[in-house]
Amino acid sequence: EDKVVQSPLSLVVHEGDTVTLNCSYEVTNFRSLLWYKQEKKAPTFLFMLTSSGIEKKSGRLSSILDKKELFSILNITATQTGDSAIYLCPGRFKTIFGAGTRLFVKA
């Protein structure tokens, strides 16, 4: 059965800390992955990763994919309270979601 496993499930940090969120895939026909951030409402797109080993960056956020190991990490440096959200990484054509990582950044 295809699945996406995210870890940790929840995380509480202080502003300024750096966090690493993990996403591993047990899916068939793996092609690419996306990272989403969900605050109060709908998920918003962060990154799409299609190539192994190439880091994508957007401000304080960065992500990298290991296609061989079917593993991805999302790094957030110098965290801010606005980073508090659930982070999702769907797999298999966006039909399978993990439980998400709930990040809470304390002021």
Next chain:
Amino acid sequence: KAGVTQTPRYLIKTRGQQVTLSCSPISGHRSVSWYQQTPGQGLQFLFEYFSETQRNKGNFPGRFSGRQFSNSRSEMNVSTLELGDSALYLCASSFRGSGTLGQETQYFGPGTRLLVL
């Protein structure tokens, strides 16, 4: 460009009733996917429509159905509502959806929050 819109935003129904939710994708997008999100189960895929045809289906009972119109707008119907159907229902649109083997992003609507009493 307008984003994905969903109506209604909130809905309260009683057990046994049926409900229809609507989703209008971003202009030009032909793929619409529906998801159910609950605190216990997280985000779960319901189905995807592309050019008026259901292309993918998740693991939900037959009470959950959908359709897509020629203008790409989509509706989702849940019949014989159960308490466990209380959830946030999200739809997301993209140009080609799973036809791109996952290599395109999708944009989510604000969701319809359904409460079944």
